[in-house]
Structures are given as structure tokens and as C-alpha cells.
Amino acid sequence: MAKLSKEDVLKLAELARITLDEQELASFQEEISEVLSYVEQLQGVDLSQQAPTSQVTGLENVMREDVIKDYGYSRDDVLSNTPELTKAGYIKVKRVLS
């Protein structure tokens, strides 16, 4: 396969919301190319008869009643790890538009 270019790796990093330093960029370029070359062995296989599988035990659309259950923890418990909350108890994030 065509080896990934530096630009390809940077684009992937952008999509994945990760920034890379020079060293990571160089090693990922090598390593991800190597792994992709390995997994490309699937591409020659005739699979025209095979439907894709995403769930192995055959369950489909497991439904439940839309009711509130008490699992024994509060809103405050859930938000106790949040880096920054507003006074009203909402999660505070940095501005979206610069």
C-alpha cells in the first residue's frame, strides 16, 4: 500500500482531536503504515457471500420502559469529577468560537 504521508497522519490526528509532536508524527507515520499494510491482507478475500457482523449473539433492539430508576447515586456524585462547573451546576467549557 501507499505509505501514509506526514500530511495523512496530521489529518488523522486532527479528526481524532489529538496534536502530535515531531517525534510522535515520525513514529506514527511508520507504525500506522505498517499496521495498515498488515491488515490489508483482507482485501483480496472474496466475501461476496458474507453479510457483515456487528453483534455476535444475535440480540437486536433490546428495549426497556422509559422510566427513571434510582441507581443510588446523585447528580452531584456524577459531576464530582468534572473539571469546571458553573454556579448553577452546569459543566463549563471554553468558548466555542474564537
Add this chain to the structure above:
Amino acid sequence: MSQNKEWKPISEIARAVVAGDDSAVTLVKDSLARIEDQADYNIVIQSCDERALARAEQIDEAVKRGENPGRLAGVPFIAKDNFLTLGSETTAASNILRGFKAPYQATAIERLEAEGAICVAKANLDAFAHGSSTENSDFFTTKNPHDPTRVPGGSSGGSAAAVALSLVPFALGTDTGGSIRLPAAFCGVVGYKPTYGLVSRSGVIAMASSTDVIGPITQSVADAGLVLDCMAGVDSRDSTTLEPVEHDYAEVDAVDLTGKKIAIIKELMPSSLPDSIRDNINSVVEKLKKKGAIVEEVSVSSLSLALACYYIIVPAEISSNLSRYDGQRYGYSDSSATSLLDSYKMSRSKGLGKEAKRRIMIGTYVLTSGYYDAYYRQAQQVRTKLISEFADIFKKYDAILSPTAPSTAFKIGEHTQDPLEMYLTDVMTVAANLTGIPAISLPSGSDNGLPIGLQLMAKQHADIDLLRLANSVEELLS
């Protein structure tokens, strides 16, 4: 290897506590002392000593009141640190979750506690369970109890090493592509991967949701069955959970091997397999035949594609599951960012380790429009082929026997420079995850002091049959 005394069978430990002949407090203190004594092996990320001792006291008091605290009364255990637990942090051995305190516990932990078990510590793993050696832990590498210059296997390496060193009678692991069975093999203990969906994963940090399972690492098959029985069953918090076909996984009496049909898969005995492992498997085959079992070699043509299939599907699911670590709701958040986008990027870049980033990016690549059909869809179709070929095997055979790993424990640092080399360690184990079938690794002798693992696999939902067969094989090996 330590001189710690082995634990009695779990059912006996619990019976002694219920009878008042032993106490939960004594057991927990004993376990905590062992953990401290063996700190050099880098097994534990954090102990839950305060909560564990408080629970032990409650259990002893219940016994004094004449109550029965359950089938695991007072039994200490260690959970891999990707299980949410109260009384300690839950980090998944990642910097991004350093300091994270879970607001609730994993269902598996709750169910074990309901039977009287006590979580005493959280074990090391490859960060987010991405790895085969614990070398990808953001904190430290666990050492193999049989040779501290070698890895314990991964990703549940801390859990397996803990049982091998008798720090606890059992430990919990997770298995996405072999992460229970491989370290069990490298450390010389029993590791059980149940049928997909048999045990709830609620409260376990997700890696690849279509293959992740939870299972016990134990000293014996009987112990594995008992712990499984306490955890198995439907949970409204994990919609993939199954009603167990057979409820009493604790009844794992050995079976008569006469007439049992066992398949050896050619592709799992490659020419590259070390002679010591091949000879070991062959000697087990001879013993099985002497007991009247029918052992035959078969071929599964798509098996050679299983690892490639796995390393498309799993990174894809990882890239999705790990998108939640964005520095906003919990986990490391970089405070120097000035915009939301920067905050995502900086928090993830500093908080995630190299392997997590690598897998996220591979997963992102194979899911990118334009590559999706060529990689992800193709892998899902290979998965179907693999499932149908395995189903054909199980029409004729009760079980498949293979080595658990293509080698014994390797040296620390041996594969860290080449990710693909490390991935190849999973070559014997990934098929069970891709097809959702149960599998177990049993200790089967050693090579130069390093344990060899033997793997048995059975069809989906045949967990009880697999455990019973494994019990017979365990007897045969002892």
C-alpha cells in the same frame, strides 16, 4: 517466585468464614500484607484497604448474628483497574483518568460484594487494556512472578500476577482479544473468558464493545466457575447481557473424557511455534486419547485472517469509545487551552498514552469515508466467515484445543519498539472474541521455568460444558 502460601479453594474459604472458623478481617489483613510484601512486582495501582476492612468487619458481624453473607463470604479479590469501584480511584492505568473517583460500582463488583467478596486492591494493566504485556500502562510495568525480567502478559497482567503470587484467591480481568487468557498463560494460572454477554460490563471502562467480556483469573477451574456463577446474568444496565442458559456455573464436576471430540486447529499450530509448546500440546493430546477422547486435526481457513480482522474492528471501536475522554466532563483537562477545540486536543494529547493514540488513529483511518468499505466493512464480513467456520467445527466437536500464546512470557522491552510484533502475541486468542465463544487458559507445565498456557474453546453459551471439560483436563495435567 514468592513463597506465599496458596489459598484454599474459594468455596472452602467462604465456608470457614460462614462457620466462624475464619474471619473476613483476618483474610483481608492477610491479603493486604501479601500485597505490601510483593510491592516490587508492581502489581497494584491502589489498594482499597479502608473500605475493604470496613466491609470485612460488617461481614464478620453478620456471621455473628447468624446470617450467611454469601458464597464468597470474606473472600478477598483484586479487580483490574478498569472496573469502577468505590473506595479507590479508577484509572485504567491511564494518565487521563488519574485521580478519577467513580460515582458508582461496576455490576460485576456489586454482584461479587452481594455474595460477600471483598475488593482489596486495583491491579495494573496496559492503559485502557490496550496491550499484551502491561508495558503500555502509563504508570509502571508489572513483573512476571516466574521471572521479574519478563512481562506478565496483558492486558490483565496485574490481575494474573496477583493470583500467581497468591496475593488473593482470585482476580478480575477483561478480555477483548485475549487479555485474560494471555496473562493467565504467562503467569501459570487459570483465566476464563465467558460467552459474549454472559457477564454485565456496566461500570467497566469500554475498549471494544463488540468483543469486550469480563472474567475471573483463579487458581483452579472450580474457582473460576464459582466466581463466574456469582457474576453472570442479565443486567438492565448492559443491554447485551444474556439470560444464562445454565445457571449453576459453580457445578463444574469433571466429566468422563471417553468419546469427547476435540479439534486441533492446524492454523493454531503454526510451524513458527516453539518446540516446547508444540511438544507440550502433543503430550496433552496423547493423555486425552488415553482417556478415550477423540482428537483430530482440522483446518479453519479464515483463521489466518482473524488477527488482521481484529486489528481493524477493535481500533475502530476504540476510536469511538475513547472519544469521551475530552477533558470536559471528567478526567484530565488542560487548563491552558483558550478554546473548546484546543481544550479537547490538549487534554487528549497530554492525557492519552502513545498506544491509545496509535489505536485511536488506526481506528479513525479505517472508519474514514472512502476507506470504510475497504477496511471496516471487509473486516465485518471476515468476521461472519470466521463465525460460520467455527460453527461448522462445533457441529462435529465438543471443543477446540490450542496453545494460548505463540510463546512463553517474553522479556520486558522485547517488543516495545515494534507495535505489530506486540499485536501478533494475540494470534491464538482473538478468534474467540471475534466469534463470541467462551475460552479458557489452563496452566500446562513449563519451559525453563516459564509457564505454558493451554487454551480450550467451546461454542457460544456452552460455558458450563467448557468448564466441566476444563476441569477434567486440569485433573489430567496435575
